[in-house]
Amino acid sequence: MTNIKKVSELAGVSTATVSRTLKDPDLVSPQTREKVMVAVQQAGYRPNWMATSVKTGKSNSIVVLVPNLVNPFFMRIIEGIEQAAQEKGYSVLLGDTQGSASREHEYASMLLTNRADGLIQLDHSFPFSQDDAHLVGNLPVVSVCERIEGDKKYPVIELDNYAAARAVTHHLISYGHRSFGVIAGQISSQIHHDRLAGIKSVLAEEGIVFDEAMLVGGSYKIETGVEGVQQLLTRAQPPTAIICFNDDIAIGALYAIKKHGLRVPQDISVTGFDNVRVAAYMDPPLTTVDQPAYQMGRRAVEVLIQQINRQPLTRTREILPFSLLERQSTGPVSKPNQH
């Protein structure tokens, strides 16, 4: 590797001058600048990133903790993160945690070893290990979608899940539905509680009691949707509308419902969350809640970099707008509840 020393010798100047030529050319006379640039070219010199980082104490990298990479919704967020980071001169270290706490800890500890300047968490767990917890002072951390558990208050970019769930429920109620099934994703998260609370609040207003037996599921997977429908259809009074907590679940639900010989939306209406790319091309196209995933990723980076630069945060919670996309997987109840 060619280093700054070689270049300085080649140009017949000191290393300081080389460094200045590259970092702050105005400090160097045009003649010297020229000499140095020639030497740089000739030697094919590129400053060693690690050396610069040691000196400046900044890595210009951020870690992104993501439970898995197969969920297209996460990828939209990460796309936003990546592009905003790139624009601001940061690079993104990908931390696929597979939901494992120890992997989270490992990645989170990158902040403590100066390997990364900040962390974006897409899951809801406190990312640091118990051993590290007392060291994390106010390390730059932002969460997207989920609020981070624990005492420390980290800024969060999220959706108004309560309102979104209310909107979905209202939409279905307006079609005359009164019997609802819910296929949930990860149960232990704030999102889950908010959405469920949103649904129940509307039902309460309509005087409908939500039967807890109508709540199934437990992870954001297609298979959860398939199994969820199987369970719901064995109930004495199957629901006429099924609210799925993401589009993958909804895709599984569509599949299972049709497999049972029932039609969507004539027999059962189905809704999702996220508006993944394929949602609009399902048969029928999926009614779902659009989340500005890309934008959420971008905002997360902006807020994170604010923290990194020790700028005061204007607020610790940012709620981005959703929109309910009414497609063809929802429709009027055809046969009224025989109950």
Place this chain on the structure above:
Amino acid sequence: MTNIKKVSELAGVSTATVSRTLKDPDLVSPQTREKVMVAVQQAGYRPNWMATSVKTGKSNSIVVLVPNLVNPFFMRIIEGIEQAAQEKGYSVLLGDTQGSASREHEYASMLLTNRADGLIQLDHSFPFSQDDAHLVGNLPVVSVCERIEGDKKYPVIELDNYAAARAVTHHLISYGHRSFGVIAGQISSQIHHDRLAGIKSVLAEEGIVFDEAMLVGGSYKIETGVEGVQQLLTRAQPPTAIICFNDDIAIGALYAIKKHGLRVPQDISVTGFDNVRVAAYMDPPLTTVDQPAYQMGRRAVEVLIQQINRQPLTRTREILPFSLLERQSTGPVSKPNQH
């Protein structure tokens, strides 16, 4: 930040001893080790990653260049990359290029600045800029799926696209199809040529002439499938089978065909490539070529690390097995070509 100096003072030893305690404890007496560990704990010391990297000359990071993140097939590969990297003590820098050459150059130059030790390319372009090209000696680079263009021969982990395309075509021929449409992805790639050649070879053997007007498309997107079908259906003799070069295209094709009031597979058979997660849950479930994406990612990392460690490569081209998944989007021709 607590550094090694502080810890050494706290423990009453030299920095060398602290470093040895953490890196090679056998060199240190049990008593001193104990003292140091206590000091490390108390100070909450974590070695500065950047400093270690400067000294060792290794970053233990790899860059992954990916044209976009929304393609779930890429994400399966990256998942494999990420996990293999993690196991081997490497971390992954995500380089979303959006197909832009300058972004590729920027990310690729991380190898020249010691920011990363190796690079995995998921696209087909030579990732370095012209300026850098003479510097890249034998920097560790591996490509997955696509062969990298240019003179330099980089190892590649790929699928036997020719054979896979032949298998798909044979499958359709066995159902009696004789009139084929093809909706292609990125035209300028090796994959494209291999697959097209595979299809044509089978057709030639069957004495079928491939009508070049039946080749449409140009990018790996759902919309390409939708538009592709629209074009193909305006042909004087619409095809009875459509081969799509990835599942996203196929999903768009299914959607468009049904929108035209035709049935799959009764009127038109459709096939994809990749076997993305949703493929099995389409209506009808998609016949597609399964690629071992996760495994390809893992292998790429292994081969890359071999290069990083300057171990000789046993071979520069590795072809992983595909399997044709026959689902319900393909079936016998119902109405024989009226031709």
Place this chain on the structure above:
DNA sequence: AACCTGACTGTAATCGATTACATATAGTCA
């Protein structure tokens, strides 16, 4: 002529580690 200023460049300290080399101490053996 003496002094000052500003532009440019070099010397050397520094970032936070690792490690070659030197040194000290205790233990072993003839």
Place this chain on the structure above:
DNA sequence: TGACTATATGTAATCGATTACAGTCAGGTT
């Protein structure tokens, strides 16, 4: 006891940059 060895630790050089500080020199001012 003296020589030798092994073990443990410290000193200081080193990785490849950045930058505070100091020095040089030309030109301008009084």
